[in-house]
Amino acid sequence: MVSMQKPISVRDALSSTAAQESASVQGWVRTRRDAKAFSFLEVNDGSCLKNLQVIAPAGLFNYPEVQHLITGASVAVRGKLVASQGQGQKWELVADEVRVVGPSDATYPLQKKGHTAEFLREIAHLRPRSNLFGAIFRTRSRLAYAVHRFFQERGFVYVHAPIITGSDCEGAGELFRVTTLDPSAPPKRPDGAVDFAKDFFARPTYLTVSGQLEAEAFACALSKVYTFGPTFRAEDSNTSRHASEFWMIEPEMAFCDLAGNMDLAEEFVKALIREARSTCAEDLELFGKFVDKDLISRLDFVLERPFQRVSYTEAVKLLVESGKTFEYPVAYGTNLQSEHERFLTESVFKCPVTVYNYPKEIKPFYMRLNDDDRTVTAMDVLVPGIGEIVGGSQREERLDVLEASMRRHKLDPKDYGWYLDLRRFGTVPHAGFGLGFERMLMFVTGVSNIRDVIPFARTPGNAAF
RNA sequence: UGCCCGGUAGCUCAGUGGCAGAGCAGGUGACUGUUAAUCACUUGGUCGUAGGUUCGAUCCCUACCCGGGCAGCCA
Secondary structure, eight states, X not given: OTTOOOOOOHHHHHTOSSOEEEEEEEEEEEEEEEOSSEXXXXXXXXXXXXXXXXXXXXXXXXXXXXXXXXTTOEEEEEEEEEEOSSSSOSEEEEEEEEEEEEOOOTTOSOOSSOXXXXXXHTTTTTGGGSHHHHHHHHHHHHHHHHHHHHHHXXXXXXXXXXXXXXXXXXXXXXXOXXXXXXXXXXXXXXXXXXXXXXXXXXXOEEEOSOSHHHHHHHHHHHSEEEEEEEEEOOOOOOSTTOOSEEEEEEEEEETOOHXXXXXXXXXXXXXXXXXXXXXXXXXXXXXXXXXXXXXXHHHHXXXXXXXXXXXXXXXXXXXXXXXXXXXXOOOTTSOOOHHHHHIIIIIISSSOEEEEEEEGGGSOTTBOBOTTSSEEEEEEEEETTTEEEEEEEEEOOOHHHHHHHHHHTTOOGGGGHHHHHHHHSSOOOXXXXXXXXXXXXXXXXXXXXXXXXXXXXXXXXXXXX
């Protein structure tokens, strides 16, 4: 390290505007080819999709060692950055020194040939070294940054909702219990039940399934807020679009109704797509080539058009009148099945669709009751290929109506004291939604399995790595 | 959790009730400003696991494990 000057990234080397008398680059060897008087090394450091071609002359003192470099080895290279004589790259590095930092061997699982996503999933610690996963996780980082920029530029305050929650009735699925009690010998109450009063928090606690209720409290003080953090669902879901641990973005706005909520959701989704198009062009090109041939045109199409908006009633009517036979029949009052949602967004409209005003019976207690007394201000954004990417609503801000809704949902208002206080003191109309960050990434990259857009996926029966 | 498909070399996959195969990767050599380089030779196997049927099972049957797809739950 002492002999090395400050290294530059492969990305900077490749985007250089002039030859450089002396430059250092460090990274991992993707492949090596021998020529007569030198060896070609392709070095990648994850700073961009492309590799830097290194010319390692036969005169190097450690040339025999260089000739045994294989895929996966790490190297530090110092040399001259010069215009390439060959086709396919503008610049290449003619090495004065190639230091083998860490060798690799024949058991290195990654090859320069393509691998299936399923195989790479089993080596989650090495897959970011592949072209596809490097591109996915660079895109993930850019989009995470864009999430914050989008909201910060609009005056939203970032709220860190708690990860551990005492509420087991958020209504969004099964919860993971958080406890320090000994599972083989928990303290018992006289009646034989586990005595959670003796647990760490002196009550049962769980990992959060949503930061919404907490975000509502902050929206009713700071007006516009958002959360962006991990979320946990203990559902035994085994699909390509569910994970036990995922990241969710939940904006919440005071003095906002359903229409404003739908506007924000659409603007947000489009902003993220626009960000990917402008700052991840090279990576998107890879997705368009190897993952989904229609990706780029679909993203551009979505950017250009307003999302279609239909009420649940209209959606049901469209499905019934389509004449298509579904495995599950369409009927007012039942949840839209995946096949129904897919048909709407992929066949009827061929673009994202926002469905709103669902029957109150099939939606959670906190959604605002409409004047028709039959529907609530729910809204789901459905996108082609994935289905639901956003779920949200205007919240019930009327204390008496909210309490009645809780009772209808067999919930005890006494368990929601602080939540009801928000309606007791200075209540305001407010609305918000949740956007699944991984589902957004799936849409932007074309990757069809959620396990491939999370660095280390947690799904039922799988928490290796 | 339910239904369906799959598991054969490091990877991607053929294959047959009777001696285990290819391409790529790895190794050796040749050639060469190459770029998924090329050419020749070559190493490499508990055919997912356990039972069963059979003279004989990688192949047929059963259970289990693992992976994938779809559905439900949702984001």
